[in-house]
Amino acid sequence: MPTEPYVLVVAGALGAMVGSFLNVCILRLPADQSILHPPSHCPRCRAPVSWHDNIPIVSWIVLRGKCRKCREPISLQYPLVEAVTAAMWLAAAWHYGLTLTALTGAAFGTLLLGIAVTDARHYMIPDEYTWGGLGVGLLLALRGGVQGLIAAVVGAAVGFVSLYVVAWAGEKAFGREAMGGGDIKMMTMVGAFVGWKGVLITIFGGALLGTLVFVPLTIKRKRLVPFGVFLAAAAALTFVFGEQILSWYLGFVRGP
Numbered sequence: 250m251p252t253e254p255y256v257l258v259v260a261g262a263l264g265a266m267v268g269s270f271l272n273v274c275i276l277r278l279p280a281d282q283s284i285l286h287p288p289s290h291c292p293r294c295r296a297p298v299s300w301h302d303n304i305p306i307v308s309w310i311v312l313r314g315k316c317r318k319c320r321e322p323i324s325l326q327y328p329l330v331e332a333v334t335a336a337m338w339l340a341a342a343w344h345y346g347l348t349l350t351a352l353t354g355a356a357f358g359t360l361l362l363g364i365a366v367t368d369a370r371h372y373m374i375p376d377e378y379t380w381g382g383l384g385v386g387l388l389l390a391l392r393g394g395v396q397g398l399i400a401a402v403v404g405a406a407v408g409f410v411s412l413y414v415v416a417w418a419g420e421k422a423f424g425r426e427a428m429g430g431g432d433i434k435m436m437t438m439v440g441a442f443v444g445w446k447g448v449l450i451t452i453f454g455g456a457l458l459g460t461l462v463f464v465p466l467t468i469k470r471k472r473l474v475p476f477g478v479f480l481a482a483a484a485a486l487t488f489v490f491g492e493q494i495l496s497w498y499l500g501f502v503r504g505p
């Protein structure tokens with residue numbers, strides 16, 4: 250049954266508002282600042298942002314990307330994060346209808362976007378996304394009853410152990426910390442959303458994406474590209490296409 254158009258509009262608008270809040274988290278969590286106080290203000294002139302200048306995506310376009318008071322440029326990152334979050338919430342409603350699975354997908358995508366942007370900019374993954382996201386994932390897993398919850402707990406455990414082993418092996422092989430604790434906590438959260446098979450697909454996919462993008466970028470720019478970004482992309486793909494990837498792989502292994 251196709252999703253009603255008004256549901257898509259509401260989902261997109263809700264996503265844009267969540268994206269607006271995600272911007273606050275992206276800005277303040279790495280600096281250990283409160284995400285509630287003080288209210289939004291211009292980082293240069295400290296002028297508070299009024300509600301009509303704080304409408305997701307729209308305000309940035311109306312203000313042409315500049316503070317109303319001091320004309321300091323406002324980063325393009327703000328409307329981009331809002332647009333991507335809105336698109337994910339809309340896509341989840343479109344794909345899964347008005348269901349808890351849609352809410353789960355939208356919440357998971359939002360967490361992964363927050364992780365990817367923060368890890369790319371600050372080389373760290375705040376606990377609010379990982380341990381906080383783990384709580385959200387376990388709660389939403391209850392949509393599948395006790396079995397759903399058990400699958401999520403097993404997924405989280407496998408996520409923790411696998412990345413712990415990968416990090417340990419990496420440290421042995423390279424003689425230095427190849428992966429931070431944030432990646433381990435992140436995969437614990439991811440496991441709660443995608444289950445233990447999804448964890449393995451995510452790690453494999455993240456390593457594949459990382460090798461294809463990471464190695465050339467690192468050599469070219471001589472700077473580290475954080476692994477959490479690739480794990481986030483792979484985790485999102487796994488949530489949507491995990492079953493297809495798995496059956497394709499098993500068919501490939503077993504042969505015709």
Ligand SMILES: [Zn+2]
Nearest residue numbers: 291294316319
């Ligand atoms: Zn200003």
